Amino acid sequence: MPSANTGVTDRPRVLVTRRIPEAGLRLVLAQTEADLWQDELPPPREELLRRVAGVDGLLSLLTDRVDDELLDAAGPQLKVVSNFAVGFDNIDVPACTRRGIPVGNTPGVLTETTADLAFALLMAVARRLPEAYDYVRADRWQTWGPLLLLGRDINGATLGIVGFGRIGREMAKRARGFGMRVLYYDVHPATSEEEAALGAESVAMDELLAESDFVSLHTNLSPETHHLLDAAAFARMKPGAVVVNTSRGPVIDHDALHDALKSGHLFGAGLDVTDPEPLRADHPLVTLPNCLVVPHIASASEATRDRMAEMAAANLLAGLRGERLPTPVDPSVYERDTPS
Numbered sequence: 001m002p003s004a005n006t007g008v009t010d011r012p013r014v015l016v017t018r019r020i021p022e023a024g025l026r027l028v029l030a031q032t033e034a035d036l037w038q039d040e041l042p043p044p045r046e047e048l049l050r051r052v053a054g055v056d057g058l059l060s061l062l063t064d065r066v067d068d069e070l071l072d073a074a075g076p077q078l079k080v081v082s083n084f085a086v087g088f089d090n091i092d093v094p095a096c097t098r099r100g101i102p103v104g105n106t107p108g109v110l111t112e113t114t115a116d117l118a119f120a121l122l123m124a125v126a127r128r129l130p131e132a133y134d135y136v137r138a139d140r141w142q143t144w145g146p147l148l149l150l151g152r153d154i155n156g157a158t159l160g161i162v163g164f165g166r167i168g169r170e171m172a173k174r175a176r177g178f179g180m181r182v183l184y185y186d187v188h189p190a191t192s193e194e195e196a197a198l199g200a201e202s203v204a205m206d207e208l209l210a211e212s213d214f215v216s217l218h219t220n221l222s223p224e225t226h227h228l229l230d231a232a233a234f235a236r237m238k239p240g241a242v243v244v245n246t247s248r249g250p251v252i253d254h255d256a257l258h259d260a261l262k263s264g265h266l267f268g269a270g271l272d273v274t275d276p277e278p279l280r281a282d283h284p285l286v287t288l289p290n291c292l293v294v295p296h297i298a299s300a301s302e303a304t305r306d307r308m309a310e311m312a313a314a315n316l317l318a319g320l321r322g323e324r325l326p327t328p329v330d331p332s333v334y335e336r337d338t339p340s
């Protein structure tokens, strides 16, 4: 695989594990000796471990596992890991912090774009757009039909938002515009002023599941949220409810989701993220007419990906200069005196 810069210089050495938008890439290429992985697919693990050896900085993607093995392979000179994503479940952050290596992510810049896609999935599933599209393309459209492709109303329905951080709150704003009642569950509830401004009510998880016509996931992936929606959770949901996931795939037990969709207990699901990724076309979920799966594109607008690239570059370059990252995942890394 060709590298972008090959001459020997005294600039810091970095590994960039995929081509990111020019808005950020050009900043990195201008100031570093960058090894840019050019392939469309992520570097295989062995290649990643080989290329990371001796670098001062790593610009990683959510498809790259950054753990002790990789940090050992990189070596003690590694100064910074900058993840091109707001999520960082691909990174063992405590392992980085133990070694005094700050990790950066890209919060804030993809909030609205991600909520837009979550709402688009909600609407598409509620109104059966994939089925309607297939119907026309299959030349099955004969006439206007009183019973043709009946969906669920969005207006007047109840939306349950799981995880009321930046993206969850943007989802609440969109829901209000559509005349929905908004419930949310978060271990750290919003203030009553924030709730009033967003028109959202904090409830227990069980109540959210029982009351919501639509459940949208906006939580981090952690041991606590792994399979948060499992068979028991689906059983507690209203018959005919819709699930939307733009967080991380493993937050849903996919076998249980398949059963709940297949039996008709759930009306449908819209998934931007899956477990594993990618899902192949013959995966049972992909073959269901009431399951809309898209390939992890929630932040995929041109402007947002540019901003993510700029932010990832800013974190990387700050770390290389020994400065505090603009958006460190774990600020406690700066409270340590020396790496152990």
Ligand code: DGY
Binding pocket: 062, 084, 085, 086, 087, 088, 110, 298, 299
């Ligand atoms: C993220 O940033 O974590 C998304 O999943 C991809 O934009």
